[in-house]
Amino acid sequence: RKTDIGIIGLAVMGRSLALNMADHGFQVGGYNRSKEVTEAVIKEHPHKNLIPFYTLEDLVGSQERPRKFMMMVKAGRPVDAVIAQLEPLLEEGDILIDGGNSFFEDTRRRTEALGKKGIHYFGVGVSGGEKGARFGPSIMPGGNARAYREVAPILEAIAAKAQGEPCCAYMGPDGAGHYVKMVHNGIEYADMQLIAEAYLLLKYAGGFNNQELAEEFSKWNKGELKSFLIGITAGIFGEADDFSEGQLVDYIVDSAGQKGTGRWTSLESLKQGVNVSMITAACNARIMSNRLEQRAEAKKVIPGPKITEAVPKTDSRKETFANLVREGLYAAKIVAYAQGFDLLFHASAEYGWNLDFGRIAAIFRAGCIIQAEFLNDITRAFEKNPKLNNLILDEFFLDKISRNQESLRKVLSCGILSGIPMPAMSQAAAYLxxxxxxxxxxxxxxxxxxxxxxxxxxxxxxxxxxxxxxxxGYE
Ligand code: NDP
Structure with missing residues (x-):
C-alpha cells in the first residue's frame, strides 16, 4: 500500500503521532528498529490508516516522491544511526524530519550534511508529551522554507488548535525549530520551579493543607495564571495515595529528575551572553534536590530559622497571603518569559533565523506544557511592537510588573526569613x-x-x- 508519510520509531511519541496522523486521514507507514514494538503497536492500536513496515527499504518503497519521513527515536546517536541507514535509500527532494528532542547544533550539522545530497532535513520540536502527540501537540518546525510546504498539511492537521489556529508554524531554517523547543523546555523548568516555590510558601509559611492548596490553585486557574501547569498542580493536591492515607504528593521523594533540555538552555544562554538566571536557577534547584543523602546529613548540623508565623491561622489572613503569593508568582513568571524570549532574540540574530516571536508565543497557546492564557498577551505585545526587545517593557506587562512586584518582594522576604529556598523567585527580583x-x-x-x-x-x-x-594596602 502507498503511504503519505513514514514514522520511524514507535515508542510513546512516535506511536502517538502516527495514530494522530492516521486519525486525520493520512496513510502512515510505521517502522521500529525492534520489530516486536511494531507488532505490539499494530496489535494494541489497530488503525486502518496505520500500516506496519519491517524494513526501511519497504517503508521507503511505499511512498511517491518527494518522500516524507519522521524520526521519533532517542535523541543523540540513535538519530545519526537511523540517518546512516536511511540516507542511501533517499533521493534528492526527499524530506527527513527529526521530531525528537535533538540538540539544535546536531540538527544544524545534519541539515548541512544531508543538504549536500539535496535531502531536506527538518528539526521539529514537538511538545505536549504522549497525550499531546496523540491528540494535538504544539509543533515547532525548522528547515527549508520551500520544502516545509510539502509537510505543512500533515503537521498542521495534527497540531493542537488555539482559537481555531494550528499550534504549528514554520520557525526558520536548520536548527530554529529545535532551538525554540529547547527554550520552551527551559521556560517550562522555570515555570515549574516557580509553582513549586509558591507551593512551599503556601504550605510552610501559610499553613495550607492539601485540600486548601487544591482549592487555591483551582482558583488561580480561573484567572490570569490560567495554564496547563497550574491546572495539573491543582489536581495533584487532590490526588489520593494508592498505598497509604492522604495525598500521593506527600509520599513522593523530594528529588526531581531532568533530561537535559533545561541545562542546554542554560549553557546556550551563557554562550550567547544572555541572562536566563531563572532557568538556570530551576536547573540548580533540581541538582540540589538530587543531593538527598548530603541534605539529610546537613539537616542535622546546619541551623536555620523557625518558619515565620507570617500568616496567623485565620481564613482572611490566609486569603491575603495567598493573594500575595499569586501576585508574586505572576510577576516572577513575566520575568521568566522575558528571559526566555531574550535568548530567542539573540539566537535569531546570531544564527540568522528571523524568528517571529509573536508567532512563537501563539503556537505555545495550546498543546504544549507551558500553554497558558498569558501567551495571548505575549503575542499581542509582539503584534503591537515587533521590535520589542524585552517583554517587561511592553505596556501590558510593565503595568503587571508594577502592580505585582511588591507582592513578589513581600513573599520573598517571608520565604527567606522562614528559611524556605526560593531560587527562581529570588532571581526574578534580582533580574528586575x-x-x-x-x-x-x-x-x-x-x-x-x-x-x-x-x-x-x-x-x-x-x-x-x-x-x-x-x-x-594591596600586598
Ligand atoms: P525514547 O526517547 O524512549 O526512544 C525510544 C525509541 O528510539 C524506540 O523506538 C527505539 O527503538 C528507538 N531507538 C533507540 N536507539 C535506536 C537506534 N540506535 N536505532 C534506531 N532506533 C533507536 O522514545 P519517546 O517516544 O519517549 O521519545 C522520542 C523522541 O521524542 C525523543 O527524542 C524524546 O526526547 C522526544 N520527546 C519525548 C517526549 C515524551 O514525553 N516522551 C515529549 C517530547 C519529545 P527500539 O524499540 O528498537 O529500542
Missing amino acids: DAFRGMPVGANLIQAQRDCFGAHTYERTDREGTFHHEWGQ
Whole structure:
C-alpha cells in the first residue's frame, strides 16, 4: 500500500503521532528498529490508516516522491544511526524530519550534511508529551522554507488548535525549530520551579493543607495564571495515595529528575551572553534536590530559622497571603518569559533565523506544557511592537510588573526569613532590579579588575579608557 508519510520509531511519541496522523486521514507507514514494538503497536492500536513496515527499504518503497519521513527515536546517536541507514535509500527532494528532542547544533550539522545530497532535513520540536502527540501537540518546525510546504498539511492537521489556529508554524531554517523547543523546555523548568516555590510558601509559611492548596490553585486557574501547569498542580493536591492515607504528593521523594533540555538552555544562554538566571536557577534547584543523602546529613548540623508565623491561622489572613503569593508568582513568571524570549532574540540574530516571536508565543497557546492564557498577551505585545526587545517593557506587562512586584518582594522576604529556598523567585527580583537600572556594583568590579590585572576602566564623567596605578594596602 502507498503511504503519505513514514514514522520511524514507535515508542510513546512516535506511536502517538502516527495514530494522530492516521486519525486525520493520512496513510502512515510505521517502522521500529525492534520489530516486536511494531507488532505490539499494530496489535494494541489497530488503525486502518496505520500500516506496519519491517524494513526501511519497504517503508521507503511505499511512498511517491518527494518522500516524507519522521524520526521519533532517542535523541543523540540513535538519530545519526537511523540517518546512516536511511540516507542511501533517499533521493534528492526527499524530506527527513527529526521530531525528537535533538540538540539544535546536531540538527544544524545534519541539515548541512544531508543538504549536500539535496535531502531536506527538518528539526521539529514537538511538545505536549504522549497525550499531546496523540491528540494535538504544539509543533515547532525548522528547515527549508520551500520544502516545509510539502509537510505543512500533515503537521498542521495534527497540531493542537488555539482559537481555531494550528499550534504549528514554520520557525526558520536548520536548527530554529529545535532551538525554540529547547527554550520552551527551559521556560517550562522555570515555570515549574516557580509553582513549586509558591507551593512551599503556601504550605510552610501559610499553613495550607492539601485540600486548601487544591482549592487555591483551582482558583488561580480561573484567572490570569490560567495554564496547563497550574491546572495539573491543582489536581495533584487532590490526588489520593494508592498505598497509604492522604495525598500521593506527600509520599513522593523530594528529588526531581531532568533530561537535559533545561541545562542546554542554560549553557546556550551563557554562550550567547544572555541572562536566563531563572532557568538556570530551576536547573540548580533540581541538582540540589538530587543531593538527598548530603541534605539529610546537613539537616542535622546546619541551623536555620523557625518558619515565620507570617500568616496567623485565620481564613482572611490566609486569603491575603495567598493573594500575595499569586501576585508574586505572576510577576516572577513575566520575568521568566522575558528571559526566555531574550535568548530567542539573540539566537535569531546570531544564527540568522528571523524568528517571529509573536508567532512563537501563539503556537505555545495550546498543546504544549507551558500553554497558558498569558501567551495571548505575549503575542499581542509582539503584534503591537515587533521590535520589542524585552517583554517587561511592553505596556501590558510593565503595568503587571508594577502592580505585582511588591507582592513578589513581600513573599520573598517571608520565604527567606522562614528559611524556605526560593531560587527562581529570588532571581526574578534580582533580574528586575538590575534591569530597572539599580546599581549592580560593576564599578567596584571594574576597579578590582583594573587593580589586579590592569584591565582598565571607563569613567562616568569623561570619554576614553583609563588605567589607574592603585595605591597601598594591596600586598
Ligand atoms: P525514547 O526517547 O524512549 O526512544 C525510544 C525509541 O528510539 C524506540 O523506538 C527505539 O527503538 C528507538 N531507538 C533507540 N536507539 C535506536 C537506534 N540506535 N536505532 C534506531 N532506533 C533507536 O522514545 P519517546 O517516544 O519517549 O521519545 C522520542 C523522541 O521524542 C525523543 O527524542 C524524546 O526526547 C522526544 N520527546 C519525548 C517526549 C515524551 O514525553 N516522551 C515529549 C517530547 C519529545 P527500539 O524499540 O528498537 O529500542
